[in-house]
Structure formats: structure tokens, C-alpha cells
Amino acid sequence: MSSTWSLPDPMLAAPTSDPDLAPGHAAEPKWDGYRALVGRRSGGGVLIRSRAGSDLTGAFPEIVAAAAGLPDDTALDGELVVWENDQLAFERLQQRQHRRTGAAAQAAAQWPAHFVAFDLLRLGADRTGQPYRERRRALEELFTGQQLPPPWTLCPSTTDPQQAAEWLQWSSVGMEGLVFKRLDQTYVPGWRGWRKYRSRHSTEAVIGAVTGTLAAPTTALLGRFDAAGRLQYTGRTTVLNAAARQALAVELQPSRPGHPWTGWTFSAGWGSRQELHVRLVEPVIVAEVAVDVSLDASGRWRHPVRLMRVRPDLAPSEIPLFGQER
Template sequence: MQLPVMPPVKPMLARSVKGIPDPDAFGDGLSFEPKWDGFRCLVFRDGDKVVLASRSTKELNRYFPELVEALRDNIPERCVLDGEIFVAIGDRLEFERLSERIHPAESRVKLLATQMPSSYVAFDLLALDDTSYLPEPFSVRRQQLELALAGVREPIHLTRTTTDPAVAQEWFDQFEGAGLDGVVAKPLGKPYAPNGRTMLKIKHARTADVVVAGYRLHKTSTAARPLLGSMLLGLYNEEGALQHVGVAASFTDSRRAELVDELDVLRMDLDDHPWARWQDDDAHTEDRLPGATTRWSSGKDLTFVPLAPTRVAEVGYEHMEGTRFRHTAQFKRWRPDREPESCGYGQLEEIMKYDLSKVLI
């Protein structure tokens, strides 16, 4: 492989900002685009050779063989693209289905490539033929990207962009219904900066009242000084069962010690706990109970301290992935005014459905 931009290359990153930024504050302005909830991936193609590289520069070819073939059939013979791998079920992105593709068994990978084929959406151009576009401003890179991918077909796509902040705000409000993660803003006059936080990201932030039903000890915890590592959070479903929805984990060491003492009065026997079946792998698969071993957690100690489900906390979260918080939640405060039984899925914000085809070119 001989390209003007060669692997390994770490992709350009983004820093978080609150709200859609004013383009006038960024010199040549901003280009807005949807923030895709998938696997970041740089594509290097030189003739028949195609390399899919992750954000950490690891090769992803073996996990997405159908995508390698689709890229070989669709994109220019010599180019380097920046984009995202995603899996869409119907008209919505499904990150959990995408995560299932990272499997050690080749037979499983081949089966999922047929059952849940992946797609690729390109949003930047690093090189084309013998030209490196790293020094060029995004306005030039985007123009060349549109020309280079003018004839692509599914499952290869080009992301939509706009320079209108009002349209970007509309996308931010609507696109989550298609499983997207917010909006990204790129300075039109800036070059591509590998591993640099040149871009801006605007993500959804919400709060929910949840039941704290247990905790895990921190990895530095000792018998002499126990420290809370993460709170286990629950919401009641329509059948009245307490569903494990995620964890809250960001605390100072002093607060971790205080929380162990504070929650000690709530400790109870696992046999009497709503998640008493946590050691049953089948139950974990069915109800997302904490404690079962998966290929993601193999070798980790997932035991937890069960607590009487009587304490309610307010937590911040970005969005849901199925029945769970997509990322670690942020503890905000205790809610002694709330009854645990009132902490159900009904409180969560309803997101309108959005046709995924309207997000893609």
C-alpha cells in the first residue's frame, strides 16, 4: 500500500460544547453534521487493498468483511476516508447490534455479516490519488469528498452537512429518533488535525430519577477502607419489575468512602433482593441483571453489594440504548421526596421517530 497518507493515523477528535455554537465566532464559519453513534473508522484503499482502522488504529477488517467488499466496489481506488461504521435495523441505528460484531469466532462474524450487515458513512477526506488533503481546510476537503463519492451506493453513504445553525438545531432535536448521538460542528477553515480536538460536539443531556439497588466496590478498595466504585441503577418496567439500567461511577475518593458508610444501613441479603437471580446467565440475558459474565467482562469481578431498593437518586444521562443508559450516568443528588415505585420508564423523554434515509446522502 502506497498512499500519501499511510496508517496508522488517529482520527481528528471533538470537544464538548453546550448548545449549537455561533458560526460567526469561528472565522470562516462552521459546517454542521449529524453525530453518528457507531464505530469511528478510517478507510485506507490502494487498489484491491482495503484497511479499516479503528479510532485506536486497530484493524477492523475481520469483523466487517462485507464492508470491505462494499468499499472496494464503491470508493475511489486510491483514497483515505474518515467516517463511521454503523448497523441500522429498520430506520434506526442500533449500537448494541454493532457491538455484537466484535466477536472472536469467525463463524459468528460471518453469520452476523449476513443477518446484521454493516454500513459506512463518510464525513471527511484525508487523501485522494497522490494528494494529501490533511493541510486543506474542511471547506475544500468536503467539496472533494462530495466529488469523490458522487456515485456511491448502499451500504456506503455520505453524511449530510449544513452551514445553517437553525437547521443544525432542528437536526439536534430530531435526529435522535433515528439513533444518532447529537451534532458535530467543524470549522470550515481548519485543516485535518489527527488526534487533535478541532471539532465541536453537541450531545443530548437529560436527567432521570432512578432506584439505587446496589453498588460495586472500587478497584482500590480495601477491607480497612472500603470505597464505592459504582452505583447500580434501576427503573421499574410496566410489569413492576426492577430493571437494571446502568451505573453511576464518577466520585472522589473521599466521597466513595462516605457513600459506603451512608449506604450501609440499606445492605440486605441477595436472596431477598429483586436481582437475586444475578448469577444466572440466562436471567442476565433476559433481564439485563448485573453480575453475569459476558465476552466484554470476562475475567472481571462483577459481584455487587445488594441494597434495599428504597433510595432514589437523580442522575444525568445522554440517551438510552434499548432499556439501558448508553453511557455511565452522572450522579447529581439524592431525591428523598421521590418514592422508588415512581421511578419508571414513563418519566424518560419520548423521542420522535425519524427516517434514517433523510440523514444520509
Template sequence: MDLPVMPPVKPMLARPVSTIPPGMQYEAKWDGFRAVVHRDGEEVVLGSRTGKPLTRYFPEVVEAVRENLPPRCVVDGEIVVAYDGRLDFDRLSERIHPADSRVRTLAGRTPASLVVFDVLALGDDVLTGRPLTERRAVLERVMAEASAPVHLAPATTDEALARRWFEQYEGAGLDGVVAKPLDLLYRPDVRAMYKIKHERTADCVVAGYRLHKSGPVVGSLLLGLYDARGALQHVGVSAAFPMKRRAELVEELEPLRIDPAEHPWAAWADATAHEGARLPGAPSRWSGKKDMSWVAIAPERVCEVAYDHMEGGRFRHTARFRRWRPDRTPSGCTYAQLEEVVRYDLSEVLSSG
């Protein structure tokens, strides 16, 4: 491979803000695997956010790149999997598998797509030093003849339309909106853009905690919600606490410690138990040999957390602790309290690109 911008390249990043800033280019925030794609003839490299290649996990994307992108180019985008008209991160995550046969089976069953939103190089020209408006014009030109599963990401400078996207696109599984200054140069591994994500709150049962890697203080609180059958399901964690607060939490929760065998999630270490319930410590290709053990506490305390969206019955990202809720009973912490998002067909999002 001989390109003016060579792999690995860490993509440009975004920092969170609470409102959509004015006077920028706006795009949807995709919920997938970020990928900087290098193509030099038949050679294709799909680089992850960390710089490690994703190429072997998405053979159908590699072939689609050869069919739809210029012979020599470097583009920035997102690899996504769609299912039932919306993005499905769980099915996307299944693709990171050590067995090539499994990867190819899933590539046929739930093929991935590539959504392209920036261009870093074309032919022998490096474009990272050009403003966003020029890069977008080049990208629209080179993507004019592209077809599924390679898509040009929709973009607009209309703030009102961006607000509409923010409300509608969540129903298709998207995260929110990204705002980019019009004169923005491409800055790898720098948070030079802005991301605006949905935030909601929920009351959850605190049913345990994991210790912090630094020592005997709380690393994360394990959160639960009761389903329609009355079973307590593990829905995620809340983890961002100052070190002093982590130590205080150990003392606060000590009176609630119980024998793990008496806990609703007592079977968490049995891999087969995860097939019919959501339990902490689920087997994962991401966790590897990481210690997933946790401290069991009686599910008697309730806290309010902020979250952006749910995926498969759990919080998609780490929830943010807001406050304890002594006025709430654990039995009232159910899935019924969660806001229902109006569905929106993903094909409508992709076709607008």
C-alpha cells in the same frame, strides 16, 4: 499498502458543549464505530478510534469500500447498523466476535453501512493540512457516485437546519450534532470539534455499587428502573465522582448493604438469568476477564441522573449523577417517566447526504 497517510491513524475528536455554536459546518453525530478507512487498490484497512483494526469484523464494508471509494484514499467515517429504520448499536456490537463464521452470518443478517464525513488523503495528496471547506469539497466530488452501503454524511452551514436536525435525527437513533470550524485542519486524536448531545433526566433506584479500581471506594452506582410487571431492571451506571466523594458514598450506603441472595438481582452471576431480565454483570465481549462483581444494597434510595438517550431499555452511555431525591419513592422510578422520542426514518437522514 503504500499511501501518503498510513495506518494506524487516531481520528480527530470532539469536546462536548451545551449549545450549537454559530458559523460552523454542522453534521449529525452518528452512533456507531468510528473508522478511519485506508484503501490502496484491493487492500483495505478499517481502523478503530484506538487505532486497532476492525477489518475482520465487517467484510461487507470492506467490499463496499472497494466498490465505492477511489482506488487510493484515506477517509474518516462511522460504521453503523440500521434496523427497523433507525441505528441499532446493540446489533452493531454483536459483530465484535472471535468466530469468523459468526461474523459472516451477522454480516448477511444485519449488514453494516459506512457513513463518510472527512477525507485525509486522495491518491498521493495529503489533505490533513487543508481547511475543512476544501476537504469537504474534495469529499463531495469523490463520493458523487457512491451508493449504499457507503454514504456521504449530510453537512450544512445553516445553523437553523442544524437545530432541526438536532431535534429530528434523534428519532433515527442519532446522538446529536457535531460542529466543525470551517477553517479546521485535520488534527488526529485532538478534540478540535464540538459535539452537542441531548440531555434528559430520570429518577432511578440505586440498587448497588461497584468498587473503584484504586481501592475500597465507590467506582460506580448501579441504577435500576421498574418495568410494567414491577420487576427492577438494571439500566446503567453513574460513575463520575471526585475521589473524596467516592469514599463518602461507601459510608453513606453502608447501612443499606444486604445479603446478595436477598437482592432482586441475586441471579446476576447466572448467565441464563440475563435472558429474561436486565441484570448487572451481563456477559460481554467488551468486559473480557474484568471483575464484574458488585456490592448489593437495598433498593431504597433514589437519585436523579442525566442521560442522553436509551438503547434497548438501558442508558446508552454512563449516566451523570445530579442529586439524591429523598422526596421520591423507589416504586415511582419506572420506565413510564422517560420521554418518548418521535421516530424519524434513518433513510431520510442518509438520503440527504
């Protein structure tokens, strides 16, 4: 790498609704972590770059130390992940990203990160112009030749549709789905040339509040009762379409005194400090929603869910308890 050493923008993936692995493609598991590039330049300097371009080097000293085992002039694309209780713990990464020096070292000891490498961008020379199959072969040879130990992890890759389908069953540990890559495809920084399939399933939750008005709700805030009978917040829907707004408006009832969420505040997004203006409703309406597998440590859906339909045929007592589905 040159004296003005830097790492490129990562290649990106466009969403797809098709979970099947097509001929001429490879599939990789989609990890619930932080996309990151790790580079070791000639002379030993190490850089960890986030997808957005932020410098994460100081936040992950264990990855920096492990990079001493990489050859000079090497750059890897992959995912920073943290395991906790045999599950991927995205929230631990978020807690670590702004820590530096002593606080970063303490966090590394408490919540050690792994780097799951899925692409090789440099190894003595630029590899981005090579097709995926060649970059993948070189990445595997790097891992075996250097005998890279943890925190390095080689991301699985397959051209077998049956194997790819089996990986979709890994949702219980927090795996998010699959990424599909053409075998003859070069690595183009910033281009959405890959495809990603996010695992989703339908389930039910109680509507406890809405944004907008009861006559024209914009989004719905969802909850589930815990084992003690308390309504716990579990996530929010995407913006409702016209049909969903009309169907929901017919069913919503204004909140009576003593709503379990009285006095609560709700974030506008996962990790956001902006508060939503919400209207509490009687928590008696059940909605069927399409969700993915990304949960935070408390069991809440980390991504907005899609309202599929109102379920007046179901009572709140008939839906899963909070934290029961993982």
C-alpha cells in the same frame, strides 16, 4: 498511497457543554457507531482501520465489496453503523468486530453495516492539509460523481445553527449529539481539534446497589421496574463526588433478604468481562441522573450516568418503567 500503505490516526474531538453552532464552524450529527477509516489503494487493496488502529477489514466484507466502487488511492474517515428496528444498534457492531471469513459473511447478511463518511483524507493525493470546507466539497463531489450507493452514506453537514439544533432531536433513533468542525481547519491525525456535544437529559432511576460501602459509596447501580414489577438493571453512575456520597449515605438502607438482584453479577464496564464487587441496598431510593442517549438493545444506558441529586420526594412507582424512555 505508498508501498507501505497505511491509514493515519483519526482526528479526534474534545467534549464541550455548549450545543450551539458557532460562526465559522460546521456541525455534523454524532453517530452511535464504530469510528473507522476506509482506504482503497492503487491496485484495489482495501483496508478498514478502527480508531484504536485495529484491522477491521475481515469483519465487514460488505464494506470491502462496496469499496470496489471507490477510485484508487482513496481514504475516508467516518462511522460504521448498523440499523435495527429503525434505531442504531451499537451492540451489533460489537458482536461483529471479531468475526472473520464465514462468520463475518453470515453477520453481514444478518446485521449489514453502513459506512457514514464525514471526511476525505485522500483522493489521488493527500487531502489532510486542506481546510475542512475544501475536503467537504470534494467529499460531496465524490459521492455525486461516483453515485455511491448504500452501504455508503454521506454524513450531513451544516453551517445553519437552526438545522444543527434540529439534529439534536434525533436522539430517538440513537443519534448521540453533534460534532463541531472549524471551516478553515486542516485534518491533524490524533489531535483533538474538533468539539463534540453529547446530548443529555435528566431522568430518574432507583438505586439497587452500590460499590464501596453504604457509609461511603463510590458509584451507584441503578434500576427501573418493568411492566411485570421486576427491578431491571439499567446502568451505573460515574464516581460520586464527596457531596453526592454524603447525601446518598444518609439515605441508603441495607438490603433485606429477597432483593431482586440477589445472585446477579455486574460488569465493570460496557463490554467488559471484569465483575464489580457490589453491596445490595433496599431499592427504595430514587436518584435524578443526567444521561445521554446511547442505549443497548435491552434499553440500558451504555455510558455511565452522572448522579445529580437524591430524590426522597419521589417513590419508585413514580419513575419511568424500564424500556419506556428511548
